[in-house]
Amino acid sequence: MLTLKHLNKRYADGTQALKNISVTFPSGMVGLLGPNGAGKSTLMRTIAGLQQPDSGNIQFADIDVLAKPQALLQQLGYLPQHFGVYPNMSCRALLEHIAVLKGLTKPARREQIESLLALTNLTKHAKKRVSTFSGGMRQRFGIAQALLGDPKLIIMDEPTAGLDPLERENLNNLLVSISQQRLLLLSTHIVEDIESLCQHVAIMHQGEFQQFADVGTLIAPLTQRVWQLDALPDELQDIIVLSKTFRHGHSVFRVFSEHAPCAQAQPVVATLQDAYFLSLHQAGGQHVAG
Numbered sequence: 001m002l003t004l005k006h007l008n009k010r011y012a013d014g015t016q017a018l019k020n021i022s023v024t025f026p027s028g029m030v031g032l033l034g035p036n037g038a039g040k041s042t043l044m045r046t047i048a049g050l051q052q053p054d055s056g057n058i059q060f061a062d063i064d065v066l067a068k069p070q071a072l073l074q075q076l077g078y079l080p081q082h083f084g085v086y087p088n089m090s091c092r093a094l095l096e097h098i099a100v101l102k103g104l105t106k107p108a109r110r111e112q113i114e115s116l117l118a119l120t121n122l123t124k125h126a127k128k129r130v131s132t133f134s135g136g137m138r139q140r141f142g143i144a145q146a147l148l149g150d151p152k153l154i155i156m157d158e159p160t161a162g163l164d165p166l167e168r169e170n171l172n173n174l175l176v177s178i179s180q181q182r183l184l185l186l187s188t189h190i191v192e193d194i195e196s197l198c199q200h201v202a203i204m205h206q207g208e209f210q211q212f213a214d215v216g217t218l219i220a221p222l223t224q225r226v227w228q229l230d231a232l233p234d235e236l237q238d239i240i241v242l243s244k245t246f247r248h249g250h251s252v253f254r255v256f257s258e259h260a261p262c263a264q265a266q267p268v269v270a271t272l273q274d275a276y277f278l279s280l281h282q283a284g285g286q287h288v289a290g
C-alpha cells in the first residue's frame with residue numbers, strides 16, 4: 001500500500017506540477033490517466049525518489065520514503081518514460097551491471113537474470129547490445145531491469161508508447177503477470193489499456209487528482225447515459241460531447257446525456273474513455289467541441 005499525503009511540487013519557473021495530492025493506492029495494477037502536462041511523470045519521479053516534493057509525505061508499507069529513500073530503492077522497480085543504455089553493453093551485461101548496483105548477490109544475480117530474460121522473451125537476444133534492440137525489445141528489457149531484486153513497488157511511465165499492436169499486447173500480458181502481489185503504477189495515454197489491465201484508476205488534471213476509484217465505480221455514473229451519433233443535433237443544451245472519432249471516414253460522436261439527444265442516437269456501453277473525457281470536461285479541461 002502506497003500513501004501520499006499533501007504532496008506539492010512547484011518547478012523553478014513557477015509551474016505547480018503537483019497540488020496537494022493525497023491518496024492511498026492498494027496493491028495490484030493502478031492506472032494513471034491525464035492529458036499532457038497533467039503531472040503524471042512528476043508524480044512518478046517523486047514517488048521513485050528522483051526528485052523531492054516541496055512538501056508532503058510518501059509512505060510505502062512501513063517505509064517513510066522521503067526520510068529513507070535508500071530503503072525504498074530496495075523495494076522499487078522503475079521504468080522511466082525515456083531511458084538511456086550504455087551503447088556497447090550486451091543485454092545480459094547491462095542486467096548484470098544494474099543487478100550489482102541494486103546490491104544483489106552473485107547467485108541471486110545469476111538466477112534472477114536468467115529467469116527475467118526468459119520472462120521477457122529476451123533469452124535468445126541476451127548477447128546483443130540493447131542499443132540495437134527494436135522498441136518492443138527495449139521496453140521488455142526495461143521491464144526486466146525494473147524487476148531485478150523482486151521489487152514490491154513498480155512504476156512504469158508509458159511503457160507501451162511507440163510500440164506496434166502486437167508488441168503492445170505482449171507487453172500488456174507481461175504487465176498483468178508481474179502485477180500479482182505487488183503495486184504496479186502505470187501511466188499511459190492508451191485509455192483502453194488501463195480499462196483492460198487496471199483495477200483502480202487515478203485521473204490527473206493540472207497537478208490535481210480529479211478522481212481515484214476502481215474502474216467500475218468510475219464508469220457506473222455514465223451507464224445508459226452515453227449515446228453514439230453520426231452528427232450532432234442543432235440543440236446542444238443538456239448534452240456533453242465526449243469524443244469525435246471517425247469510422248471508415250465518417251464522423252462518430254459519443255455524447256453524455258440523461259436522455260436520447262435525438263431519434264438517431266444509439267445507446268452504447270459506457271467505457272473508461274467516456275468517463276475520463278467527462279471528468280476532464282467537468283474539470284474545465286479539454287473536451288471535443290461540437
Ligand SMILES: Nc1ncnc2c1ncn2[C@@H]1O[C@H](COP(=O)(O)OP(=O)(O)OP(=O)(O)O)[C@@H](O)[C@H]1O
Nearest residue numbers: 011013015017034035036037038039040041042043
Ligand atoms: N523540469 C521542469 N521544469 C519546469 N517545468 C516542468 C519540468 N518538468 C515538468 N514541468 C512542467 O510540469 C507540468 C507537469 O509535467 P509532467 O511531465 O509531470 O506531466 P505529464 O502528465 O507526465 O505529461 P506527459 O503526458 O506529456 O508526459 C507541465 O506543465 C510541465 O511543463
